[in-house]
Amino acid sequence: MQPTDYKMLLEQAKAITAGEPDLIANLSNLSALVYETLNDVNWVGFYLTRAPNTLVLGPFQGKVACLRIPFGRGVCGTAATTRETQLVIDVHEFEGHIACDAASNSEVVVPLIVDGEVVGVFDLDSPLVGRFTQDDADGLTALGRFIEQLNWR
Template identity: 50%
Template sequence: MTVDYALLARQLAALLDTRDWLTNSAQTTAFLMQALPELNWAGFYLQREPETLCLGPFQGKPACHPIPFSKGVCGAAARTRTTQRIDDVHAVADHIACDAASRAELVVPILVADRLWGVLDLDSPVKGRFSEADQAGIESLVAVFLAQTDLAERP
């Protein structure tokens, strides 16, 4: 499966026609769910409390909330500030299973001026769904989101 991430980046940039973080994060998750095959969840978790991620805009089944930095794939991305690409989440001892159908996960931390704003979390029911090319592509889409969105103001 080949995804044209350069095209998706241009489309996302055109879609994000406001600087508002809430509108843009909601639009981004809806866009990702429509544009990327084999996803069953796409959403943001925000750092609104110390060492904790709080559920933000998402598409998919109801999600887990809150997520401590000490647990799960999202927690690892927040704690280490590095992208986490997991081929089989069932092999991760502290995986937080919001949807038992999820098998693969990609979580990209979102940093603003060296401060963790949150993470973008993508789940797939397909084991090994996310390749290195997908990781680079999703990281480029996060860069578009960052460039188009004012993340200084957030409740």
């Protein structure tokens, strides 16, 4: 499998969001862009902080997903609590993993922080154990830093 060109992906993300102020429209297109660009992923999307310490399903590509995830639960909730990207080689070895799709076996979750507050997470799942590498986590974290610059108001 050829490594993903995250520099090119970031440039594409900037191009498709340029001039569009609507957050949901931008997150929708970004989830589609990443879903279509990365190989061997079965879910790409966002959970947004919509209640105190609770992530609520946002724009995504893939199968039906969990609607709400408390901070501190599962990979997404852990990313929100720790404010650190979570790279999980095998989700079945992650204590407290929430199985929204039984076909998912590895995951990367990037917390999105704006003005010191966790506004959501950027979540990617794969049916392959070990699909994501540290290079993927770093590239997706860089994309997350760009996403934080979108219009969250």
